Amino acid sequence: MYDTIIIGAGMSGLAAGIRLAHFGQRVCILERHTTIGGLNSFYRMNGRNYDVGLHAVTNYTPKGTRRGPLSRLLRQLRFTWDEFALAPQLGSSIAFPGVTLHFNNEFELFRSEVHRRFPDQKDNFERLLAELIDYEQLGVSASQQSARETVSRIITDPLLVEMIFCPMLYYGGPRQRDMDFAQFSIMFRAIFLEGLARPFSGVRLILKKLVRKYKELGGELKLRCGVARFGVKEGQVRSVVLDDGAELEARHVLSSAGWRETMRLCNEEAALQSQPPGELSFIESISVLNAEPRLLGCDRTIVFFNDSDVFHYEKPDGLADVRSGVIASPNNYFYDEPLEEGVVRITALANYDRWAALDESAYRLEKLRWYDKTVASAVRFVPDFRSAVIDTDMFTPTTIRRYTGHDNGAVYGAPFKRYDGMTHLENLFVCGTDQGLVGIIGSIISGITIANKYLLK
Ligand SMILES: Cc1cc2nc3c(=O)[nH]c(=O)nc-3n(C[C@H](O)[C@H](O)[C@H](O)COP(=O)(O)OP(=O)(O)OC[C@H]3O[C@@H](n4cnc5c(N)ncnc54)[C@H](O)[C@@H]3O)c2cc1C
Known part of the structure; x- marks a missing residue:
């Protein structure tokens, strides 16, 4: 027993x-x-x-930091900070038509970007920061309160609301359009107040x-x-x-x-x-390049993009929806030495049922088609790296279902x-x-x- x-x-x-x-x-x-x-x-x-x-990896805090989930988990699991060997990000962006907000692991950059691009929301943004629920409070005070309602009550420019929700939902949204304010707080802290890193x-x-x-x-x-x-x-x-x-x-x-x-x-x-069940799943294209992405002008760690003023975080009717997405490069971190090869990964929303209904040959064909569509959509927001691609892979909601057993390949669950x-x-x-x-x-x-x-x- x-x-x-x-x-x-x-x-x-x-x-x-x-x-x-x-x-x-x-x-x-x-x-x-x-x-x-x-x-x-x-x-x-x-x-x-x-x-x-x-x-x-979210929630990055530098060596020696005593607070926050990363230092807590290292203590609880008896690991040293050096064992996870996390290198911090170079810098990331949220790109919507005509407006880009840059951020890195120093929160001041994001704050100044919001203040500069949305000067009339300066005080409201500070109020939002004051409202965030502390990580430790989850489970004690977490109510299932709509994050959209809470944030929109504080931030009155809808474009800024959409831009803030784009990374929050892509990196942690289990349901369409909205999330619990408790989860929003956690994601905001994990991405903006703490930061991004990678071993x-x-x-x-x-x-x-x-x-x-x-x-x-x-x-x-x-x-x-x-x-x-x-x-x-x-x-x-x-x-x-x-x-x-x-x-x-x-x-x-x-x-x-x-x-x-x-x-x-x-x-x-x-x-x-x-x-x-959860219904939100993703496709992801992986492009291996013959050069470091930054030599091709792709110098951002992550770019969350959306091609209109409204961000549609919804299960698509078709196989996928490439109007928005996440472009990530594992090369763009402060490592001691470069990675062997350049890589760009692009994630977009996808519909599990539609992928699951394809027979084997249609599935293969659609993977090729959606690789092309995903990359074509992304290169509107980053320099076109396609001539440097030497190998590709692509996974779909059915891959996620197969690896994890989660209903509908729902990455963030129910x-x-x-x-x-x-x-x-x-x-x-x-x-x-x-x-x-x-x-x-x-x-x-x-x-x-x-x-x-x-x-x-
Ligand atoms: C494409 C993709 C990209 C991601 N990118 C990031 C990222 O950049 N940063 C980040 O922080 N997070 C990322 N995530 C999310 C992160 O990977 C997950 O939130 C996290 O790994 C979930 O861990 P878990 O232990 O809760 O569940 P899971 O990883 O789902 O583990 C559950 C396990 O249970 C097993 N299992 C299920 N049913 C049974 C059963 N009946 N019997 C035996 N075993 C069973 C499954 O096979 C699985 O191994 C990403 C996820 C995906 C899919």
Whole structure:
């Protein structure tokens, strides 16, 4: 009998596993996939290493900083700052027609950009900063209050509202157009008040550190080991039944599979009906270049772009919507040495159902078509790098679904979150995306928080 079984070897599951193993629990992480990492994994193709998703690690604070999620997670997981080897961003932008706001890891730049471009919103922007909910308050005071309503009450220029929401929603929006003000506060802090960074060797460095520590502490990890259902009795999970029919027992179960996905394991139809699935997913084009992007004039770390004054963060009717997107270059960080090759990644909104309905040959064809469309849309906002492309890849919502099991390939999970991490069963808890903390740092913090709160008592 395990003390705790954790479902999922993504960021949140691994972080929770480290906490529990550190305090002597007998822990087992069960992962259906053949590898670790979940939504943010890595793979090798044509002799090259690719990250599945990584644009940037948010919440960057410099070495020695005592406050904030990054220093908290390093302390809780017993890592030194140097072990994550994060290099800060060069600088990023939000680009709308005729207006661009630059930002970097010094908040003063963003503040001065807002003041310069929207002088009549200067005081309102300062009021918005004063209203932000502190990270630590999540779960205590987090109400499901509309961020759009709250922000629009304070910022009266609709264009500035749209420009602020573009990075917030792209990097953490689980539902169309809007998000909870609590989540907005977290994302605002994570991107603008703290900042963006990246490990030189990508997400694999963070994942390998997490998994090594977990195993050193005695934690068990079983890959290719999906959980098919729970045996439930008298308000508790009594057994965890695997895809191959084997049964495991644990005092507690912690699931990072997602809220609906976890309720399905309990056979809880009512809970499934009351919680709609997330619908927002993405395509991402990856272009490998024969030069550093900045030598081609692409010197921004991230560009959030939108080609009109209104940002449509919605499930597209067609396969994808390239009116807006995120252009990211893993090269544009302050590293000690350059990366081997130049890379530009472009993310755009996509419709899971439409991609899932394609047969194999149509799917391949549409991937090629949408690679071209995505890049053509992006080069309206950054210099045209297409003549330097030497290799490409592209992933779609069905790729995300396959890697993570999340309904609809919804990157940020279900639209409404379970901030307290509890379920209807007294020994079953959820962490990660559907507990309400998204992104690499957010999901690690989620795993730690739920482990501390319920499983280490
Ligand atoms: C394309 C893309 C780009 C991204 N870019 C960034 C970025 O630049 N910066 C950033 O901070 N964040 C980024 N993210 C978001 C970030 O990756 C996620 O928020 C985070 O990794 C979520 O971690 P998690 O532990 O909550 O869930 P997941 O990573 O989804 O982990 C859940 C795990 O559970 C497993 N599982 C599910 N069901 C079962 C079952 N029944 N049995 C066994 N195992 C199961 C899944 O296989 C999966 O491995 C990106 C995500 C994507 C998809």
